[in-house]
Amino acid sequence: MAELVQRLRRAGTSARLSKEAFHKLSAVLTMLILIMVFSIGNGAFLSVNNGLTILLQTAVIGILGIGMTMVIITGGIDLSVGSVLALSGTVTGMLVKAGVPVVPAMFGGVLMGATCGVINGLIVTKMRITPFVATLGMMLIARGTALQLTGAAPISQLGEAFGVLGNGSLFRIVEMQANGFPRVVFPGIPYPVILLAVVALVVSYLLRRRPLGRHIYATGSSEEAARLSGVNTDRTKILAYAMSGALAGLAGVVLMSRLITAQPNEGVMYELDAIAAAVIGGASLMGGVGNISGTMIGAFIIGILRNGLNMSGVSSFVQQIIIGVVVILAVYIDQLRSRR
Numbered sequence: 227m228a229e230l231v232q233r234l235r236r237a238g239t240s241a242r243l244s245k246e247a248f249h250k251l252s253a254v255l256t257m258l259i260l261i262m263v264f265s266i267g268n269g270a271f272l273s274v275n276n277g278l279t280i281l282l283q284t285a286v287i288g289i290l291g292i293g294m295t296m297v298i299i300t301g302g303i304d305l306s307v308g309s310v311l312a313l314s315g316t317v318t319g320m321l322v323k324a325g326v327p328v329v330p331a332m333f334g335g336v337l338m339g340a341t342c343g344v345i346n347g348l349i350v351t352k353m354r355i356t357p358f359v360a361t362l363g364m365m366l367i368a369r370g371t372a373l374q375l376t377g378a379a380p381i382s383q384l385g386e387a388f389g390v391l392g393n394g395s396l397f398r399i400v401e402m403q404a405n406g407f408p409r410v411v412f413p414g415i416p417y418p419v420i421l422l423a424v425v426a427l428v429v430s431y432l433l434r435r436r437p438l439g440r441h442i443y444a445t446g447s448s449e450e451a452a453r454l455s456g457v458n459t460d461r462t463k464i465l466a467y468a469m470s471g472a473l474a475g476l477a478g479v480v481l482m483s484r485l486i487t488a489q490p491n492e493g494v495m496y497e498l499d500a501i502a503a504a505v506i507g508g509a510s511l512m513g514g515v516g517n518i519s520g521t522m523i524g525a526f527i528i529g530i531l532r533n534g535l536n537m538s539g540v541s542s543f544v545q546q547i548i549i550g551v552v553v554i555l556a557v558y559i560d561q562l563r564s565r566r
Contacts (some may be wrong), residue, residue: 253506253523257530264534271537278413282484284529285418286311289477290496291503291521292429293470298504299433300466301446301513302357306346307474308496309368312489314339314475316372319381319388319488328387332479339475340468342368347464365497372490381488391417392483418480425473430518442466446513495546498553499528505556528552 265271290307297304318335322328342364349360395414403409433439441462444452453459477496482488505511506527507520531552535545 250508250520250523253508253520253527256506257523257527260527260530260534264530264537268537271534275413276533276537278416280526280529280533281419282416283533284525285416285422286477286481287496287499287503287528288422288522288525289425289473289480290500291507291525292425292518293473294497294500295504295507295509295516295518295521296429296433296442296466297357297470298501298509298511299442299446299513299516300463301449302350302463302466303361303501303511304343304346304467304470304474305358305361305497306342306364306368307470307477307500308493309365309372310339310342310471310474311478311481311493311496312491313342313368313372313478315478315482315492316376316381316488316490318479319384319482320375322384322388323381328385328390332391332483335479336472336475339478340472343468343471343474344464346471347467350467351460351463369490376488376490378490380490382486384486384488386486389483389486391421392480392485393417396420418484421476421480425476426518426522429469433518438462438465443514446515448514498549499525502549502553502556503528506552511557 261272270276290311294304294307314335317338318331321331321334326334346357346361346364349355349363350357353360394417396417397412398410398414399412400408400410433442441452441457441459444455444457445459445462449459452462478493481492485492503524504516504521505524507517507522507524509516509521528549531548532545535548540548
């Protein structure tokens with residue numbers, strides 16, 4: 227009997243892995259098709275500079291998507307990440323303006339995001355309010371706080387050091403020409419892209435190799451069964467929301483560093499891009515399913531889609547319509563997969 231149970235478990239795991247692999251492969255094919263479509267008649271799309279632009283645009287979406295994936299796996303949702311991004315970036319800018327060194331100020335912004343995430347987790351677990359309503363409330367609170375702190379005005383003149391994280395790059399090669407002007411031989415790997423890769427590797431290791439990751443999957447698969455197995459589901463949810471908030475804060479720091487200005491109005495609708503990246507990458511809104519590599523593919527699909535539409539001259543309003551359709555289709559496919 228025990229052997230039969232083990233065989234059934236192995237068969238279930240094998241089927242789940244094959245489904246994940248198929249979904250990931252289909253997402254990769256979708257990304258390649260988008261690249262082919264946008265590159266037809268537009269040679270600049272495949273240029274090195276445009277590729278780096280896509281990487282930079284995807285970095286923020288990817289970091290948000292990683293945090294969103296952890297929350298979605300628990301069976302929740304976090305609608306506040308865009309507003310928390312703005313609040314964290316604003317707090318960072320205010321700290322720098324007050325004379326705090328750049329690095330500690332950036333850590334302060336990430337801490338602000340983590341605090342918002344912890345509050346989300348406490349509301350969901352202790353007050354028993356649904357994640358949709360809890361994080362919707364935090365979305366309004368964080369955005370209103372950012373606007374109130376700054377009077378809805380951007381915080382500028384933050385210094386060159388503040389822009390290093392968002393605009394710097396590794397292995398950048400510049401040579402001086404005979405006329406005395408510099409020429410960029412290789413633009414380098416942008417720091418936000420390196421940061422995204424590090425975050426993706428760390429969180430992927432956490433989900434797959436550490437007890438907390440197993441608890442996150444167990445909570446999303448069946449919260450009651452996880453609780454009966456000894457998992458502290460409330461603690462697991464709070465940690466998931468805290469990490470989502472911290473990563474939203476990190477994304478805010480990166481974005482404001484790119485702008486070298488703290489903008490309290492930034493991050494509007496970013497939560498939809500994060501949700502779309504996670505769901506396109508295979509995360510299930512029913513909980514218990516999702517992985518970071520899939521979310522990265524989903525983030526690049528969103529980034530390529532936005533970049534290609536911009537280069538094709540499509541208005542931002544039409545882009546919103548297209549992204550909205552993509553979100554609906556991704557959720558519909560997720561529902562079909564859950565029914566099967």
